[in-house]
Every structure is written in structure tokens, then in C-alpha cells.
Amino acid sequence: MHDIAFIRSHPAEFDAAMTRRGGEAVSERIIALDATRREATTRVQEAQSRRNDASKAIGQAMGQGDKDKAEALKAEVAEIKASMPEWEGAERAATAELTDLLARLPNIPAADVPEGADENDNVEVHQWGEKRSFDFEPKEHADLGPALGMDFETGAALSGARFTFLRGEMARLHRGLAQFMLDKQTRENGYTECNPPVLVNDDAMYGTDKLPKFADDSFRTTDGRWLIPTSEVSLTASVADKILPDLSRPIRMTAHTLCFRSEAGAAGRDTRGFIRQHQFEKVELVSVCRPEDSEAEHERMTKCAEGILEALNLPYRRVLLCVGDMGFGARKTYDLEVWLPGQGAWREISSCSNTGEFQARRMNARYRPEGEKKTVFVHTLNGSGLAVGRTLVAVMENYQNADGSVTVPGVLAPYMGGVTRLEPAA
Structure with a gap:
């Protein structure tokens, strides 16, 4: 607003x-x-x-x-x-x-957001990691997955297109990734773990700029509630209509939740595989801070997301989005794109945005600076730390072997009960 x-x-x-x-x-x-x-x-x-x-x-x-x-x-x-x-x-x-x-009007872009019409005009900030050299032709995850427990056929039979049924060690690796992300964001990066509702009311969706513009992109229940497209909605809306005490330290929250999107990307794009699903899981990062702290918090949040990729040794790049590719509520956004050798392409795995006071005005979220009577609108930020399914895809493609197996990254060993490799079914 x-x-x-x-x-x-x-x-x-x-x-x-x-x-x-x-x-x-x-x-x-x-x-x-x-x-x-x-x-x-x-x-x-x-x-x-x-x-x-x-x-x-x-x-x-x-x-x-x-x-x-x-x-x-x-x-x-x-x-x-x-x-x-x-x-x-x-x-x-x-x-x-x-x-x-x-x-229905988008947020005002920050002064340093580049001009441009679409993703082709985004600006690469930096790259990290070495792309793996293979002595065989690397496969896409959609070709690797079925033999390893990524069951697209059963998912489609149960629910239709863009649903997947994970089995066995594949399901365990997916769970382990989410647990690893939560542990890193809470133990090392100072985020408070939360377990918020995935069903919310109109006010929560409106306050986080998902309504009215994006009503068609979300699922709604028969009693008028909304399935969250991201836990940004639940976490950010938790400060709605509140006057917070002095925010000398930002409020930092994280959550691992199911997420639901009825319009999972552009028509005809990424219909194969696990990239764009109607139901998916994400570890979300949300910060609530003073206006003067939001730029530094944006950089910090993005680095926290990058830390997951670095711990998994997944090559990535940070991209500053242009005005034409930036989300409706954002004033500035960094995308993190991971390298997928099977596709031979960079693919988005996290998006970290500073919304300024845009959401705070919609939800009337304020704080009172110490020693002052007047209240001030907070700034809110959100980012993926990370999208769990896309991280699973990145691990599969980057850690694949010639025999169709996938090596489990070492940092995930505590979550895999001794399993070091996903082996294809005979």
C-alpha cells in the first residue's frame, strides 16, 4: 500500500x-x-x-x-x-x-534496481562454486528420478498434473534437506523456528500483497480460507495490527511448511519433473525491522540463503532483478540461481525481497522507537532459505553418478541414518 x-x-x-x-x-x-x-x-x-x-x-x-x-x-x-x-x-x-x-499498484522500486522488461535484463552480481565436470552425459532429474523413488505417475494419478509422490530414500533425502536448512538458519543464523498455519484468512493474504491481484494464483477452501502460497504470508502477518517495541534487533523468523500455488508458473513451462509443483515445501525466512536497517538485513538474509547452497557445495549465482521481473510487493529482489548440469542451465532456487513499508501499511504493522511517542511503519523482508524441492533437484543433478545413483552430500549424513547414496531400483 x-x-x-x-x-x-x-x-x-x-x-x-x-x-x-x-x-x-x-x-x-x-x-x-x-x-x-x-x-x-x-x-x-x-x-x-x-x-x-x-x-x-x-x-x-x-x-x-x-x-x-x-x-x-x-x-x-x-x-x-x-x-x-x-x-x-x-x-x-x-x-x-x-x-x-x-x-492493485505495485511497490515503488529502489533507486538501484536496474531498468528492464524481463529476466533477460537482470544483472548478475556474483557466482560461487565450480561446475562439476562429468565423464558421462549428465541426466535431468526427471529422467533420474523414477528409478530413485520420484514417482511422477502416482502423483498424477492421485492429484493430476504437477503433483509427485516421493518414496523411500528419496522422501528421506527431501525431509533431510528441510531439517538441515532449519537447523542452519536457527542455530547459525539466529532465526526463530515457527510452525504457522497453512490456512489463512483474507486479511493475512491482503496484508502480504497476495490479494486482490493474485487471487487466481492461490487455492481457496469452501469456507473462505486460503492455502498459503508461501509461509511468508503466515510469518509476516503475525505482526499485523501490532505496535512493536523498539526494534533495535530485527525480528527473524523461519518455517518449513507446505506451500500451494494453483498457477505454478507459465503455461507449458517446466511441466516435466519436480521444478514447478502445485504443492511443494519451502523453508522461508522473514525479517521485521526498522526502516534504517532493511537494506543491511536484505543483504544478510540473502547471504543466509547462499550459505545453504555453499554448505551443499552447489554452484550458484546471485542475480539482481530488473524492474520488469521483480515481484509485485518488492522494492528490491535478489534471486539465487543454482546450476543444474542435466539441464545445462541456471534455475531459480531462492528469491529474497525487501518490501520496505509496503506490506506494513497494508497490515498496519508499526513500532515505537525508544523514547518517542510517534509510531513508525516497520519494514518487512522475505526469502527462501531454500525451496526444498528445487534443492533436491539440484542435489540429484549435481551429485549424480554414471550408474544412475546419487551421492548424498556429506553435510546431510546426520539426517540420512547412514545412507550415503540413493541407488536406482533394479
């Missing part, structure tokens, strides 16, 4: 930001709606004040025996009551239209 006061005082700057995001100049319309809303609000308040004053005067006139004055005042009160619904309706209509318009 955007600050109306900022738009009124900086209309050209706001329009330039929306144009950068591929939208239209809308400040004039916003300011006009805001003026209409404020005028209607003023009229309603003035009418209420006058009605109250006249009502008191009626009693005084009656007490003084001035029936004519009392009748005139009664007529005025009746006229005010008759006119108020029009102004109240105008206030509601302008407020609803203004709120809906603002709710």
Missing part, C-alpha cells in the same frame, strides 16, 4: 515509479479520489457536529418555552439527517475506489 501524503506531495516521482514498473501515471486519479473522499468526510463530520449542536439547542429551546425555535431546529435536524446518507455514501464509494486502486 502506498502513502497518500507522499503521492500528494510527490506526484511526478510516484508516476515515474509506476511507469518504471510498466504501469501508467495514476497520481492525478489518486489525488482526485482522495480529494473527493476528504470532502465527503468533512461534509459528514460537519453535518454530524451541526446535528448534535441543534439537538442540544432543541432541549434548551423547549426548556425556555420557545416552541417556534424548537420546531425550526427540529426541521433543521431532519434536513441534516436526510442529507447525510448522500455524503456518507459518497465517502464510502470514494474510499472503496481509492483503496482498490492503491491495492
